Amino acid sequence: MSPMVGALSLLLVILAGLAVLPFFGSGYVVSFSIQVFMWMALAGSWNLISGFTGYVSFGHVAFFGVGAYTGALLITKAGWHWLLAGLAGSLPAAALALVIGYPCLRLKGPYFAIAMLGLNEVVRALVSYFEGFTGGGSGVSLPPILSIVPVYYAMGAVAMAVTLLTYRIITCQFGLRLLSIREDEMAAEVMGINTARLKLYAFLLSAVFPGIVGGFYAWYASHVEPLSVFPLLTTITMIIMCLFGGKGTVFGPVLGAGLLSVFQELVWARFLFVHQAIFGALIVGVVLLMPRGILGVLQERYRLPRTI
Amino acid sequence: MPDASILDIRDVTKRFGGVTAVNRCSLALTPGKIYGLIGPNGSGKTTLFNCVTGIEPRDEGEIRFKGERIDGLKPHQVARRGIGRTFQIIRVFPELTALENLLVVTREPFETARRKAQELLKFVTLERLQHEYAGNLSYGQQKLLEFIRVLMTDPELILLDEPAAGVNRTLLNELLAAIARLRDQGKTILIVEHDMKVVMGLCEAVFVLDYGEKIAEGPPGVIQTDERVIEAYFGR
Numbered sequence: 001m002s003p004m005v006g007a008l009s010l011l012l013v014i015l016a017g018l019a020v021l022p023f024f025g026s027g028y029v030v031s032f033s034i035q036v037f038m039w040m041a042l043a044g045s046w047n048l049i050s051g052f053t054g055y056v057s058f059g060h061v062a063f064f065g066v067g068a069y070t071g072a073l074l075i076t077k078a079g080w081h082w083l084l085a086g087l088a089g090s091l092p093a094a095a096l097a098l099v100i101g102y103p104c105l106r107l108k109g110p111y112f113a114i115a116m117l118g119l120n121e122v123v124r125a126l127v128s129y130f131e132g133f134t135g136g137g138s139g140v141s142l143p144p145i146l147s148i149v150p151v152y153y154a155m156g157a158v159a160m161a162v163t164l165l166t167y168r169i170i171t172c173q174f175g176l177r178l179l180s181i182r183e184d185e186m187a188a189e190v191m192g193i194n195t196a197r198l199k200l201y202a203f204l205l206s207a208v209f210p211g212i213v214g215g216f217y218a219w220y221a222s223h224v225e226p227l228s229v230f231p232l233l234t235t236i237t238m239i240i241m242c243l244f245g246g247k248g249t250v251f252g253p254v255l256g257a258g259l260l261s262v263f264q265e266l267v268w269a270r271f272l273f274v275h276q277a278i279f280g281a282l283i284v285g286v287v288l289l290m291p292r293g294i295l296g297v298l299q300e301r302y303r304l305p306r307t308i
Numbered sequence: 309m310p311d312a313s314i315l316d317i318r319d320v321t322k323r324f325g326g327v328t329a330v331n332r333c334s335l336a337l338t339p340g341k342i343y344g345l346i347g348p349n350g351s352g353k354t355t356l357f358n359c360v361t362g363i364e365p366r367d368e369g370e371i372r373f374k375g376e377r378i379d380g381l382k383p384h385q386v387a388r389r390g391i392g393r394t395f396q397i398i399r400v401f402p403e404l405t406a407l408e409n410l411l412v413v414t415r416e417p418f419e420t421a422r423r424k425a426q427e428l429l430k431f432v433t434l435e436r437l438q439h440e441y442a443g444n445l446s447y448g449q450q451k452l453l454e455f456i457r458v459l460m461t462d463p464e465l466i467l468l469d470e471p472a473a474g475v476n477r478t479l480l481n482e483l484l485a486a487i488a489r490l491r492d493q494g495k496t497i498l499i500v501e502h503d504m505k506v507v508m509g510l511c512e513a514v515f516v517l518d519y520g521e522k523i524a525e526g527p528p529g530v531i532q533t534d535e536r537v538i539e540a541y542f543g544r
Protein backbone atom coordinates (compact mmCIF):
# COMPACT_ATOMS: atom_id res chain seq x y z
CA MET A 1 0.00 0.00 0.00
CA SER A 2 2.94 2.32 0.57
CA PRO A 3 3.77 3.12 -3.08
CA MET A 4 0.09 3.95 -3.47
CA VAL A 5 0.21 6.30 -0.47
CA GLY A 6 3.41 7.81 -1.82
CA ALA A 7 1.91 8.45 -5.22
CA LEU A 8 -1.18 9.95 -3.65
CA SER A 9 0.86 12.25 -1.41
CA LEU A 10 2.93 13.37 -4.36
CA LEU A 11 -0.26 14.10 -6.27
CA LEU A 12 -1.63 16.14 -3.37
CA VAL A 13 1.59 18.13 -3.05
CA ILE A 14 1.52 18.91 -6.78
CA LEU A 15 -2.12 19.93 -6.60
CA ALA A 16 -1.50 22.14 -3.56
CA GLY A 17 1.45 23.73 -5.36
CA LEU A 18 -0.68 24.40 -8.42
CA ALA A 19 -3.46 25.85 -6.26
CA VAL A 20 -1.19 28.55 -4.81
CA LEU A 21 0.91 29.08 -7.94
CA PRO A 22 -0.89 32.25 -9.13
CA PHE A 23 0.01 33.98 -5.85
CA PHE A 24 3.73 33.46 -6.40
CA GLY A 25 4.24 32.79 -10.08
CA SER A 26 4.79 35.49 -12.68
CA GLY A 27 2.19 36.31 -15.32
CA TYR A 28 4.20 34.26 -17.77
CA VAL A 29 4.11 31.18 -15.56
CA VAL A 30 0.36 31.48 -15.00
CA SER A 31 -0.30 32.00 -18.69
CA PHE A 32 1.94 29.05 -19.61
CA SER A 33 0.14 26.89 -17.04
CA ILE A 34 -3.23 27.77 -18.56
CA GLN A 35 -2.00 26.43 -21.86
CA VAL A 36 -0.68 23.27 -20.24
CA PHE A 37 -4.04 22.70 -18.53
CA MET A 38 -5.75 23.27 -21.83
CA TRP A 39 -3.59 20.63 -23.52
CA MET A 40 -4.10 18.23 -20.65
CA ALA A 41 -7.87 18.54 -21.01
CA LEU A 42 -7.74 18.23 -24.79
CA ALA A 43 -5.33 15.27 -24.87
CA GLY A 44 -7.33 13.61 -22.09
CA SER A 45 -10.55 14.07 -24.04
CA TRP A 46 -9.04 12.60 -27.19
CA ASN A 47 -7.88 9.69 -25.05
CA LEU A 48 -11.49 8.95 -24.05
CA ILE A 49 -12.55 8.08 -27.58
CA SER A 50 -9.33 7.26 -29.40
CA GLY A 51 -7.11 5.90 -26.63
CA PHE A 52 -9.86 3.68 -25.29
CA THR A 53 -11.80 2.51 -28.34
CA GLY A 54 -9.08 2.90 -30.98
CA TYR A 55 -11.31 5.11 -33.13
CA VAL A 56 -8.81 7.78 -34.11
CA SER A 57 -10.45 11.18 -34.30
CA PHE A 58 -8.60 13.56 -36.60
CA GLY A 59 -11.16 16.32 -36.20
CA HIS A 60 -11.33 16.73 -32.46
CA VAL A 61 -10.47 20.40 -32.67
CA ALA A 62 -13.94 20.89 -34.18
CA PHE A 63 -15.45 20.51 -30.70
CA PHE A 64 -12.95 22.98 -29.31
CA GLY A 65 -13.77 25.46 -32.08
CA VAL A 66 -17.52 25.10 -31.69
CA GLY A 67 -17.14 25.66 -27.95
CA ALA A 68 -14.95 28.70 -28.56
CA TYR A 69 -17.49 30.31 -30.87
CA THR A 70 -20.35 29.48 -28.52
CA GLY A 71 -18.49 31.07 -25.64
CA ALA A 72 -17.49 34.11 -27.66
CA LEU A 73 -21.01 34.73 -28.97
CA LEU A 74 -22.69 34.19 -25.60
CA ILE A 75 -20.27 36.65 -23.99
CA THR A 76 -20.46 39.33 -26.68
CA LYS A 77 -24.05 39.06 -27.90
CA ALA A 78 -25.91 37.71 -24.88
CA GLY A 79 -23.75 39.28 -22.20
CA TRP A 80 -23.18 36.03 -20.31
CA HIS A 81 -20.52 35.66 -17.64
CA TRP A 82 -17.48 33.98 -19.22
CA LEU A 83 -17.60 31.04 -16.84
CA LEU A 84 -21.18 30.18 -17.78
CA ALA A 85 -20.54 30.88 -21.45
CA GLY A 86 -17.52 28.57 -21.35
CA LEU A 87 -19.45 25.77 -19.71
CA ALA A 88 -22.24 26.26 -22.25
CA GLY A 89 -19.68 25.53 -24.96
CA SER A 90 -20.08 21.88 -24.05
CA LEU A 91 -23.68 21.73 -25.31
CA PRO A 92 -23.19 22.40 -29.03
CA ALA A 93 -20.03 20.27 -28.90
CA ALA A 94 -22.06 17.38 -27.51
CA ALA A 95 -24.83 17.95 -30.04
CA LEU A 96 -22.30 17.93 -32.87
CA ALA A 97 -20.74 14.74 -31.50
CA LEU A 98 -24.14 13.08 -31.42
CA VAL A 99 -25.05 14.06 -34.97
CA ILE A 100 -21.65 13.10 -36.37
CA GLY A 101 -20.90 10.15 -34.12
CA TYR A 102 -24.10 8.29 -34.83
CA PRO A 103 -23.34 7.69 -38.52
CA CYS A 104 -19.54 8.00 -38.50
CA LEU A 105 -18.73 5.64 -35.64
CA ARG A 106 -19.91 2.85 -37.94
CA LEU A 107 -16.88 3.56 -40.13
CA LYS A 108 -13.84 1.50 -39.32
CA GLY A 109 -10.18 2.39 -39.10
CA PRO A 110 -8.89 5.14 -41.38
CA TYR A 111 -12.37 5.91 -42.72
CA PHE A 112 -13.49 7.26 -39.37
CA ALA A 113 -10.31 9.32 -39.07
CA ILE A 114 -10.88 10.83 -42.52
CA ALA A 115 -14.56 11.53 -41.85
CA MET A 116 -13.58 13.43 -38.71
CA LEU A 117 -10.96 15.37 -40.63
CA GLY A 118 -13.71 16.34 -43.06
CA LEU A 119 -16.02 17.31 -40.22
CA ASN A 120 -13.58 19.91 -38.98
CA GLU A 121 -13.22 21.45 -42.44
CA VAL A 122 -17.01 21.56 -42.87
CA VAL A 123 -17.57 23.22 -39.50
CA ARG A 124 -14.83 25.75 -40.17
CA ALA A 125 -16.31 26.54 -43.58
CA LEU A 126 -19.79 26.96 -42.09
CA VAL A 127 -18.51 29.28 -39.39
CA SER A 128 -16.74 31.41 -42.02
CA TYR A 129 -19.82 31.44 -44.23
CA PHE A 130 -22.40 32.76 -41.76
CA GLU A 131 -20.66 36.09 -41.57
CA GLY A 132 -23.51 38.07 -40.08
CA PHE A 133 -23.56 35.87 -37.02
CA THR A 134 -19.97 34.74 -36.61
CA GLY A 135 -18.04 37.64 -38.09
CA GLY A 136 -16.81 35.45 -40.96
CA GLY A 137 -13.09 35.26 -41.51
CA SER A 138 -12.31 38.14 -39.16
CA GLY A 139 -14.01 36.38 -36.27
CA VAL A 140 -15.36 37.70 -32.98
CA SER A 141 -13.53 40.06 -30.68
CA LEU A 142 -14.24 39.88 -26.98
CA PRO A 143 -13.77 42.50 -24.28
CA PRO A 144 -10.19 42.54 -23.00
CA ILE A 145 -9.55 40.23 -20.08
CA LEU A 146 -8.48 41.92 -16.86
CA SER A 147 -7.08 38.97 -14.95
CA ILE A 148 -6.13 35.55 -16.22
CA VAL A 149 -6.02 34.01 -12.75
CA PRO A 150 -9.70 32.95 -12.77
CA VAL A 151 -9.11 31.31 -16.15
CA TYR A 152 -6.14 29.49 -14.61
CA TYR A 153 -8.41 27.88 -12.02
CA ALA A 154 -11.20 27.20 -14.50
CA MET A 155 -8.90 25.53 -17.00
CA GLY A 156 -7.18 23.60 -14.22
CA ALA A 157 -10.56 22.37 -13.02
CA VAL A 158 -11.42 21.08 -16.50
CA ALA A 159 -8.08 19.26 -16.78
CA MET A 160 -8.72 17.70 -13.39
CA ALA A 161 -12.29 16.77 -14.28
CA VAL A 162 -11.14 14.97 -17.43
CA THR A 163 -8.48 13.09 -15.49
CA LEU A 164 -10.88 12.09 -12.72
CA LEU A 165 -13.47 10.97 -15.24
CA THR A 166 -10.84 8.89 -17.03
CA TYR A 167 -9.92 7.28 -13.72
CA ARG A 168 -13.57 6.56 -12.99
CA ILE A 169 -14.10 5.05 -16.44
CA ILE A 170 -11.02 2.86 -16.33
CA THR A 171 -12.03 1.40 -12.97
CA CYS A 172 -15.51 0.35 -14.08
CA GLN A 173 -16.78 -2.09 -16.63
CA PHE A 174 -17.61 0.66 -19.12
CA GLY A 175 -13.87 1.32 -19.46
CA LEU A 176 -12.99 -2.33 -19.93
CA ARG A 177 -15.65 -2.60 -22.58
CA LEU A 178 -14.31 0.44 -24.41
CA LEU A 179 -10.89 -1.20 -24.37
CA SER A 180 -12.38 -4.42 -25.75
CA ILE A 181 -13.66 -2.41 -28.72
CA ARG A 182 -10.11 -1.24 -29.35
CA GLU A 183 -8.78 -4.77 -29.00
CA ASP A 184 -11.30 -6.62 -31.15
CA GLU A 185 -14.62 -4.99 -31.88
CA MET A 186 -16.22 -8.00 -33.52
CA ALA A 187 -15.32 -10.31 -30.66
CA ALA A 188 -16.76 -7.75 -28.23
CA GLU A 189 -19.96 -7.55 -30.22
CA VAL A 190 -20.30 -11.35 -30.40
CA MET A 191 -19.83 -11.51 -26.63
CA GLY A 192 -22.95 -9.37 -26.21
CA ILE A 193 -21.38 -5.93 -25.92
CA ASN A 194 -23.40 -3.19 -27.64
CA THR A 195 -20.37 -1.57 -29.20
CA ALA A 196 -22.28 1.04 -31.22
CA ARG A 197 -23.85 2.54 -28.12
CA LEU A 198 -20.68 2.48 -26.01
CA LYS A 199 -18.66 4.16 -28.75
CA LEU A 200 -21.25 6.92 -28.95
CA TYR A 201 -21.14 7.47 -25.16
CA ALA A 202 -17.35 7.68 -25.23
CA PHE A 203 -17.48 10.05 -28.19
CA LEU A 204 -19.97 12.34 -26.42
CA LEU A 205 -17.80 12.47 -23.30
CA SER A 206 -14.74 13.17 -25.41
CA ALA A 207 -16.49 16.12 -27.09
CA VAL A 208 -17.92 17.79 -24.00
CA PHE A 209 -14.61 18.90 -22.46
CA PRO A 210 -13.03 20.36 -25.60
CA GLY A 211 -16.25 22.38 -25.90
CA ILE A 212 -15.74 23.83 -22.42
CA VAL A 213 -12.01 24.37 -22.97
CA GLY A 214 -12.86 26.19 -26.20
CA GLY A 215 -15.32 28.41 -24.37
CA PHE A 216 -12.71 29.38 -21.76
CA TYR A 217 -10.10 29.83 -24.45
CA ALA A 218 -12.29 32.38 -26.25
CA TRP A 219 -12.38 34.50 -23.10
CA TYR A 220 -8.68 34.00 -22.43
CA ALA A 221 -7.57 34.86 -25.97
CA SER A 222 -10.11 37.72 -26.34
CA HIS A 223 -10.54 36.81 -29.96
CA VAL A 224 -11.74 33.86 -32.01
CA GLU A 225 -11.53 33.37 -35.75
CA PRO A 226 -11.86 30.28 -37.94
CA LEU A 227 -8.12 29.86 -38.41
CA SER A 228 -7.30 30.23 -34.72
CA VAL A 229 -9.84 27.78 -33.28
CA PHE A 230 -10.11 25.12 -35.99
CA PRO A 231 -6.48 24.36 -36.86
CA LEU A 232 -5.61 20.77 -37.72
CA LEU A 233 -2.40 21.28 -35.78
CA THR A 234 -4.39 21.42 -32.54
CA THR A 235 -5.85 17.97 -33.21
CA ILE A 236 -2.43 16.62 -34.09
CA THR A 237 -0.92 18.11 -30.95
CA MET A 238 -3.51 16.48 -28.70
CA ILE A 239 -2.94 13.16 -30.42
CA ILE A 240 0.81 13.37 -29.99
CA MET A 241 0.56 14.37 -26.33
CA CYS A 242 -1.77 11.47 -25.60
CA LEU A 243 0.39 8.95 -27.48
CA PHE A 244 3.59 10.28 -25.92
CA GLY A 245 2.25 9.95 -22.39
CA GLY A 246 0.41 6.68 -23.01
CA LYS A 247 -2.96 6.10 -24.64
CA GLY A 248 -5.62 4.34 -22.64
CA THR A 249 -3.99 5.34 -19.33
CA VAL A 250 -5.22 7.90 -16.78
CA PHE A 251 -2.14 10.09 -16.43
CA GLY A 252 -0.68 9.52 -19.90
CA PRO A 253 -2.32 12.59 -21.45
CA VAL A 254 -1.43 14.67 -18.37
CA LEU A 255 2.20 13.64 -18.56
CA GLY A 256 2.34 13.98 -22.34
CA ALA A 257 0.79 17.43 -22.30
CA GLY A 258 3.05 18.59 -19.48
CA LEU A 259 6.32 17.30 -20.90
CA LEU A 260 5.69 18.28 -24.49
CA SER A 261 4.47 21.78 -23.56
CA VAL A 262 7.64 22.40 -21.58
CA PHE A 263 9.76 20.85 -24.31
CA GLN A 264 8.08 22.93 -26.98
CA GLU A 265 8.51 26.10 -24.96
CA LEU A 266 12.22 25.45 -24.41
CA VAL A 267 12.93 24.52 -28.00
CA TRP A 268 10.83 27.35 -29.33
CA ALA A 269 12.74 29.88 -27.28
CA ARG A 270 16.15 28.61 -28.38
CA PHE A 271 15.64 27.42 -31.92
CA LEU A 272 12.90 29.56 -33.35
CA PHE A 273 13.33 28.40 -36.93
CA VAL A 274 13.89 24.69 -36.50
CA HIS A 275 11.60 24.07 -33.55
CA GLN A 276 8.93 22.48 -35.71
CA ALA A 277 11.48 20.14 -37.25
CA ILE A 278 12.75 19.13 -33.81
CA PHE A 279 9.20 18.58 -32.63
CA GLY A 280 8.46 16.49 -35.71
CA ALA A 281 11.54 14.35 -35.17
CA LEU A 282 10.44 13.74 -31.59
CA ILE A 283 7.05 12.54 -32.83
CA VAL A 284 8.61 10.11 -35.28
CA GLY A 285 10.87 8.83 -32.51
CA VAL A 286 7.99 8.24 -30.10
CA VAL A 287 5.83 6.44 -32.63
CA LEU A 288 8.70 4.23 -33.77
CA LEU A 289 10.38 3.49 -30.46
CA MET A 290 7.55 3.40 -27.97
CA PRO A 291 4.12 3.34 -29.55
CA ARG A 292 2.57 2.66 -26.14
CA GLY A 293 3.91 5.91 -24.74
CA ILE A 294 5.83 6.51 -21.52
CA LEU A 295 3.23 5.14 -19.13
CA GLY A 296 2.34 2.30 -21.48
CA VAL A 297 5.96 1.13 -21.45
CA LEU A 298 6.27 1.50 -17.66
CA GLN A 299 2.96 -0.28 -17.22
CA GLU A 300 4.11 -3.27 -19.18
CA ARG A 301 7.62 -3.43 -17.81
CA TYR A 302 6.77 -3.01 -14.13
CA ARG A 303 3.29 -4.52 -14.28
CA LEU A 304 1.67 -1.38 -13.00
CA PRO A 305 -2.10 -1.30 -12.72
CA ARG A 306 -4.24 0.20 -15.44
CA THR A 307 -5.07 3.13 -13.19
CA ILE A 308 -1.80 5.02 -13.66
CA MET B 309 -41.19 -30.74 -34.47
CA PRO B 310 -39.76 -27.26 -35.04
CA ASP B 311 -40.59 -26.07 -31.54
CA ALA B 312 -38.52 -28.76 -29.87
CA SER B 313 -35.38 -27.40 -31.50
CA ILE B 314 -33.25 -24.89 -29.69
CA LEU B 315 -31.72 -23.77 -32.97
CA ASP B 316 -33.61 -24.13 -36.20
CA ILE B 317 -31.88 -23.08 -39.40
CA ARG B 318 -34.20 -23.25 -42.40
CA ASP B 319 -33.16 -22.88 -46.02
CA VAL B 320 -30.47 -20.35 -45.19
CA THR B 321 -28.51 -18.97 -48.12
CA LYS B 322 -25.55 -16.60 -47.98
CA ARG B 323 -23.81 -15.24 -51.05
CA PHE B 324 -20.66 -13.19 -51.43
CA GLY B 325 -20.87 -11.65 -54.87
CA GLY B 326 -21.10 -14.61 -57.19
CA VAL B 327 -20.05 -17.14 -54.59
CA THR B 328 -22.78 -18.98 -52.72
CA ALA B 329 -21.08 -19.74 -49.43
CA VAL B 330 -24.13 -21.32 -47.82
CA ASN B 331 -26.80 -22.77 -50.06
CA ARG B 332 -30.32 -23.52 -48.79
CA CYS B 333 -28.93 -25.06 -45.68
CA SER B 334 -31.25 -26.44 -43.01
CA LEU B 335 -30.34 -27.88 -39.67
CA ALA B 336 -32.12 -28.29 -36.38
CA LEU B 337 -30.51 -28.83 -32.97
CA THR B 338 -32.27 -30.51 -30.06
CA PRO B 339 -31.37 -29.09 -26.63
CA GLY B 340 -28.78 -30.84 -24.51
CA LYS B 341 -26.77 -32.46 -27.26
CA ILE B 342 -23.40 -32.04 -28.87
CA TYR B 343 -23.43 -31.68 -32.64
CA GLY B 344 -20.61 -31.68 -35.11
CA LEU B 345 -20.40 -29.58 -38.25
CA ILE B 346 -17.82 -30.85 -40.69
CA GLY B 347 -16.86 -30.40 -44.29
CA PRO B 348 -13.84 -29.60 -46.44
CA ASN B 349 -12.21 -26.17 -46.31
CA GLY B 350 -14.45 -23.51 -47.80
CA SER B 351 -17.59 -25.58 -47.41
CA GLY B 352 -19.37 -22.82 -45.50
CA LYS B 353 -19.08 -23.91 -41.87
CA THR B 354 -17.74 -20.66 -40.51
CA THR B 355 -20.07 -18.63 -42.73
CA LEU B 356 -22.99 -20.53 -41.26
CA PHE B 357 -21.72 -19.67 -37.77
CA ASN B 358 -21.48 -16.04 -38.87
CA CYS B 359 -25.07 -16.10 -40.13
CA VAL B 360 -26.35 -17.52 -36.86
CA THR B 361 -24.43 -15.02 -34.72
CA GLY B 362 -25.46 -12.07 -36.88
CA ILE B 363 -21.97 -11.14 -38.09
CA GLU B 364 -22.93 -11.76 -41.70
CA PRO B 365 -26.67 -11.40 -42.21
CA ARG B 366 -28.12 -14.32 -44.17
CA ASP B 367 -29.58 -13.49 -47.60
CA GLU B 368 -32.45 -15.94 -47.51
CA GLY B 369 -34.07 -18.31 -45.06
CA GLU B 370 -34.95 -18.24 -41.40
CA ILE B 371 -32.96 -18.78 -38.25
CA ARG B 372 -34.87 -19.45 -35.04
CA PHE B 373 -33.50 -19.70 -31.55
CA LYS B 374 -35.90 -21.19 -28.99
CA GLY B 375 -38.69 -20.61 -31.49
CA GLU B 376 -37.96 -16.92 -32.11
CA ARG B 377 -36.49 -15.43 -35.25
CA ILE B 378 -32.94 -14.19 -34.73
CA ASP B 379 -31.93 -13.56 -38.32
CA GLY B 380 -31.69 -9.81 -38.74
CA LEU B 381 -30.57 -9.22 -35.16
CA LYS B 382 -27.24 -7.57 -34.42
CA PRO B 383 -24.47 -9.80 -33.03
CA HIS B 384 -24.75 -8.42 -29.50
CA GLN B 385 -28.51 -9.00 -29.53
CA VAL B 386 -28.02 -12.60 -30.63
CA ALA B 387 -25.44 -13.05 -27.88
CA ARG B 388 -27.82 -11.72 -25.24
CA ARG B 389 -30.48 -14.20 -26.26
CA GLY B 390 -28.08 -16.92 -25.14
CA ILE B 391 -25.78 -17.89 -27.99
CA GLY B 392 -22.03 -17.87 -27.41
CA ARG B 393 -19.26 -18.66 -29.84
CA THR B 394 -15.53 -18.96 -30.25
CA PHE B 395 -13.59 -18.17 -33.39
CA GLN B 396 -11.44 -20.27 -35.65
CA ILE B 397 -8.70 -17.68 -35.40
CA ILE B 398 -8.27 -16.69 -31.77
CA ARG B 399 -9.98 -13.45 -30.83
CA VAL B 400 -9.08 -12.77 -27.23
CA PHE B 401 -8.48 -9.12 -26.26
CA PRO B 402 -4.66 -9.12 -26.34
CA GLU B 403 -4.00 -6.03 -24.21
CA LEU B 404 -6.48 -6.95 -21.53
CA THR B 405 -5.34 -9.37 -18.85
CA ALA B 406 -6.72 -12.89 -18.80
CA LEU B 407 -9.00 -11.94 -15.92
CA GLU B 408 -10.16 -8.75 -17.63
CA ASN B 409 -10.96 -10.76 -20.76
CA LEU B 410 -13.54 -12.59 -18.68
CA LEU B 411 -14.84 -9.66 -16.62
CA VAL B 412 -15.45 -7.49 -19.66
CA VAL B 413 -18.20 -9.71 -21.05
CA THR B 414 -20.18 -10.36 -17.90
CA ARG B 415 -23.57 -8.87 -17.20
CA GLU B 416 -23.52 -9.87 -13.54
CA PRO B 417 -22.48 -7.82 -10.52
CA PHE B 418 -18.73 -7.46 -10.31
CA GLU B 419 -18.06 -9.62 -7.25
CA THR B 420 -20.10 -12.56 -8.52
CA ALA B 421 -18.41 -12.24 -11.88
CA ARG B 422 -14.96 -12.15 -10.33
CA ARG B 423 -15.58 -15.34 -8.40
CA LYS B 424 -16.91 -17.04 -11.48
CA ALA B 425 -13.99 -15.83 -13.59
CA GLN B 426 -11.51 -17.16 -11.07
CA GLU B 427 -13.23 -20.55 -10.99
CA LEU B 428 -13.11 -20.74 -14.75
CA LEU B 429 -9.44 -19.76 -14.83
CA LYS B 430 -8.67 -22.47 -12.32
CA PHE B 431 -10.68 -24.91 -14.37
CA VAL B 432 -8.33 -24.47 -17.35
CA THR B 433 -5.27 -24.03 -15.08
CA LEU B 434 -4.70 -20.41 -16.05
CA GLU B 435 -5.22 -18.93 -12.58
CA ARG B 436 -1.52 -18.14 -12.15
CA LEU B 437 -1.61 -16.14 -15.36
CA GLN B 438 -4.74 -14.14 -14.60
CA HIS B 439 -2.94 -10.81 -14.49
CA GLU B 440 -0.92 -11.48 -17.62
CA TYR B 441 -1.92 -9.77 -20.86
CA ALA B 442 -3.87 -12.28 -22.93
CA GLY B 443 -1.60 -11.51 -25.88
CA ASN B 444 1.37 -12.86 -23.92
CA LEU B 445 -0.21 -16.27 -23.38
CA SER B 446 0.64 -19.23 -25.58
CA TYR B 447 -1.60 -20.17 -28.47
CA GLY B 448 -3.18 -23.04 -26.58
CA GLN B 449 -3.71 -20.91 -23.47
CA GLN B 450 -5.41 -18.21 -25.53
CA LYS B 451 -7.64 -20.85 -27.03
CA LEU B 452 -8.66 -21.98 -23.56
CA LEU B 453 -9.20 -18.40 -22.45
CA GLU B 454 -11.50 -17.80 -25.38
CA PHE B 455 -13.38 -20.95 -24.48
CA ILE B 456 -13.98 -19.94 -20.86
CA ARG B 457 -14.85 -16.40 -21.95
CA VAL B 458 -17.85 -17.88 -23.72
CA LEU B 459 -18.83 -19.64 -20.50
CA MET B 460 -18.81 -16.37 -18.54
CA THR B 461 -22.14 -15.34 -20.03
CA ASP B 462 -23.67 -18.77 -19.47
CA PRO B 463 -25.12 -19.24 -22.97
CA GLU B 464 -27.60 -22.02 -23.72
CA LEU B 465 -26.17 -22.65 -27.16
CA ILE B 466 -22.44 -22.67 -27.72
CA LEU B 467 -20.84 -22.60 -31.15
CA LEU B 468 -17.21 -23.71 -31.12
CA ASP B 469 -15.09 -23.11 -34.21
CA GLU B 470 -12.23 -25.64 -34.12
CA PRO B 471 -11.71 -25.68 -30.35
CA ALA B 472 -9.13 -28.47 -30.48
CA ALA B 473 -6.74 -26.94 -33.01
CA GLY B 474 -3.39 -26.15 -31.39
CA VAL B 475 -4.31 -27.41 -27.92
CA ASN B 476 -1.96 -30.09 -26.58
CA ARG B 477 -3.24 -33.60 -25.85
CA THR B 478 -3.45 -33.31 -22.08
CA LEU B 479 -5.33 -30.05 -22.23
CA LEU B 480 -7.41 -31.34 -25.11
CA ASN B 481 -8.73 -34.21 -23.04
CA GLU B 482 -9.72 -31.77 -20.31
CA LEU B 483 -11.32 -29.51 -22.85
CA LEU B 484 -13.35 -32.40 -24.28
CA ALA B 485 -14.38 -33.44 -20.79
CA ALA B 486 -15.46 -29.86 -20.14
CA ILE B 487 -17.55 -29.80 -23.29
CA ALA B 488 -19.21 -33.06 -22.27
CA ARG B 489 -19.89 -31.59 -18.82
CA LEU B 490 -21.55 -28.59 -20.38
CA ARG B 491 -23.79 -30.94 -22.31
CA ASP B 492 -24.66 -32.69 -19.04
CA GLN B 493 -25.67 -29.31 -17.63
CA GLY B 494 -28.19 -29.07 -20.44
CA LYS B 495 -26.27 -26.87 -22.87
CA THR B 496 -26.42 -27.42 -26.59
CA ILE B 497 -23.12 -27.37 -28.44
CA LEU B 498 -22.30 -27.17 -32.12
CA ILE B 499 -18.66 -27.84 -32.99
CA VAL B 500 -16.78 -27.20 -36.20
CA GLU B 501 -13.81 -29.53 -36.05
CA HIS B 502 -11.38 -31.16 -38.44
CA ASP B 503 -10.05 -33.63 -35.90
CA MET B 504 -12.26 -36.64 -36.62
CA LYS B 505 -11.35 -38.32 -33.34
CA VAL B 506 -12.82 -35.36 -31.50
CA VAL B 507 -15.93 -35.34 -33.65
CA MET B 508 -16.49 -39.09 -33.43
CA GLY B 509 -15.84 -39.24 -29.71
CA LEU B 510 -17.98 -36.33 -28.66
CA CYS B 511 -20.79 -35.64 -31.08
CA GLU B 512 -24.14 -37.33 -31.04
CA ALA B 513 -24.97 -36.17 -34.53
CA VAL B 514 -22.96 -34.68 -37.34
CA PHE B 515 -23.89 -32.38 -40.20
CA VAL B 516 -21.73 -32.42 -43.29
CA LEU B 517 -21.41 -29.38 -45.55
CA ASP B 518 -19.93 -29.33 -49.02
CA TYR B 519 -19.95 -26.25 -51.25
CA GLY B 520 -22.40 -24.64 -48.85
CA GLU B 521 -24.92 -27.44 -49.01
CA LYS B 522 -25.76 -29.94 -46.35
CA ILE B 523 -24.95 -33.28 -47.95
CA ALA B 524 -25.48 -35.56 -44.97
CA GLU B 525 -26.53 -35.70 -41.35
CA GLY B 526 -26.67 -38.45 -38.80
CA PRO B 527 -24.75 -40.25 -36.07
CA PRO B 528 -20.97 -40.12 -36.56
CA GLY B 529 -20.65 -43.86 -37.24
CA VAL B 530 -23.10 -43.67 -40.10
CA ILE B 531 -21.64 -40.46 -41.52
CA GLN B 532 -18.18 -42.01 -41.76
CA THR B 533 -19.42 -44.57 -44.26
CA ASP B 534 -21.67 -42.21 -46.23
CA GLU B 535 -20.59 -42.20 -49.86
CA ARG B 536 -21.25 -38.53 -50.50
CA VAL B 537 -19.19 -37.59 -47.46
CA ILE B 538 -16.27 -39.76 -48.51
CA GLU B 539 -16.51 -38.26 -51.97
CA ALA B 540 -16.54 -34.71 -50.63
CA TYR B 541 -13.41 -35.33 -48.58
CA PHE B 542 -11.39 -37.57 -50.85
CA GLY B 543 -12.86 -36.97 -54.30
CA ARG B 544 -14.40 -39.61 -56.42
